[in-house]
Amino acid sequence: xxxxxxxxxxxxxxxxxxxxxxxxxxxxxxxxxxxxxxxxxxxxxxxxxxxxxxxxxxxxxxxxxxxxxxxxxxxxxxxxxxxxxxxxxxxxxxxxxxxxxxxxxxxxxxxxxxxxxxxxxxxxxxxxxxxxxxxxxxxxxxxxxxxxxxxxxxxxxxxxxxxxxxxxxxxxxxxxxxxxxxxxxxxxxxxxxxxxxxxxxxxxxxxxxxxxxxxxxxxxxxxxxxxxxxxxxxxxxxxxxxxxxxxxxxxxxxxxxxxxxxxxxxxxxxxxxxxxxxxxxxxxxxxxxxxxxxxxxxxxxxxxxxxxxxxxxxxx
Numbered sequence: 001x002x003x004x005x006x007x008x009x010x011x012x013x014x015x016x017x018x019x020x021x022x023x024x025x026x027x028x029x030x031x032x033x034x035x036x037x038x039x040x041x042x043x044x045x046x047x048x049x050x051x052x053x054x055x056x057x058x059x060x061x062x063x064x065x066x067x068x069x070x071x072x073x074x075x076x077x078x079x080x081x082x083x084x085x086x087x088x089x090x091x092x093x094x095x096x097x098x099x100x101x102x103x104x105x106x107x108x109x110x111x112x113x114x115x116x117x118x119x120x121x122x123x124x125x126x127x128x129x130x131x132x133x134x135x136x137x138x139x140x141x142x143x144x145x146x147x148x149x150x151x152x153x154x155x156x157x158x159x160x161x162x163x164x165x166x167x168x169x170x171x172x173x174x175x176x177x178x179x180x181x182x183x184x185x186x187x188x189x190x191x192x193x194x195x196x197x198x199x200x201x202x203x204x205x206x207x208x209x210x211x212x213x214x215x216x217x218x219x220x221x222x223x224x225x226x227x228x229x230x231x232x233x234x235x236x237x238x239x240x241x242x243x244x245x246x247x248x249x250x251x252x253x254x255x256x257x258x259x260x261x262x263x264x265x266x267x268x269x270x271x272x273x274x275x276x277x278x279x280x281x282x283x284x285x286x287x288x289x290x291x292x293x294x295x296x297x298x299x300x301x302x303x304x305x306x307x308x309x310x311x312x313x314x315x316x
């Protein structure tokens with residue numbers, strides 16, 4: 001019982017640091033601080049975030065086929081800006097897949113939404129309400145950035161997708177527990193505005209202390225989750241962290257006294273892929289044969305709002 005399989009999808013488009021430099025006025029050298037990859041994944045003109053999620057969903061169902069009429073949930077997780085307003089991408093993907101008997105809905109919790117949706121799906125499957133659930137995690141983050149505004153911390157926003165199959169029977173990763181916390185004092189730090197017919201991220205008054213809030217919430221929630229499953233920091237094989245800011249990731253590991261080798265850093269490979277980040281990191285662990293049966297994995301995610309979450313997984 002738990003995560004049976006997952007699949008990833010990246011778009012066909014790429015954007016370079018040089019392009020961001022021309023649009024923003026920042027030098028490539030300055031941009032390298034937040035975009036060490038030099039290039040990052042973006043949706044091509046003929047691509048959509050839901051279409052990228054559909055690609056990932058088809059891949060996971062091809063790899064791990066299950067009866068479509070036994071998929072009882074299809075959850076689409078992201079930041080609520082689906083590209084088409086007043087519309088359900090979860091229902092659209094279900095229809096394209098041929099899933100006809102599922103409850104389809106969206107979870108909006110920004111870059112924390114993916115792990116929230118996985119926990120929701122696992123709870124439902126665990127309760128016996130459904131045999132299988134499908135979670136699609138994707139966003140169009142790169143399209144929400146208006147580079148001339150100069151909001152440097154957003155310039156690594158990229159596009160990607162993951163699809164996660166949760167099963168009552170076969171399991172690759174058991175979902176052991178999770179804890180989430182929202183601190184509403186930061187709610188107006190970022191918000192969307194309509195500019196020239198497109199939704200773009202705007203920044204509100206910048207309050208001091210958001211970086212410290214990341215560290216405090218990640219460490220506190222990690223302690224809560226580990227205590228809940230009777231484990232300690234030393235029992236964790238790997239810590240996977242939202243790839244929004246590598247300094248935050250390093251400070252979190254340092255606070256826990258965990259060496260960087262017990263985490264995954266992919267900043268040199270791509271930008272921040274939203275809620276798909278942890279699954280990209282998990283794929284690297286698997287590809288490099290660094291995760292083994294019994295390994296405990298902690299996933300720390302965060303999203304605007306601001307919400308922080310920590311989820312504990314165990315490799316079966």
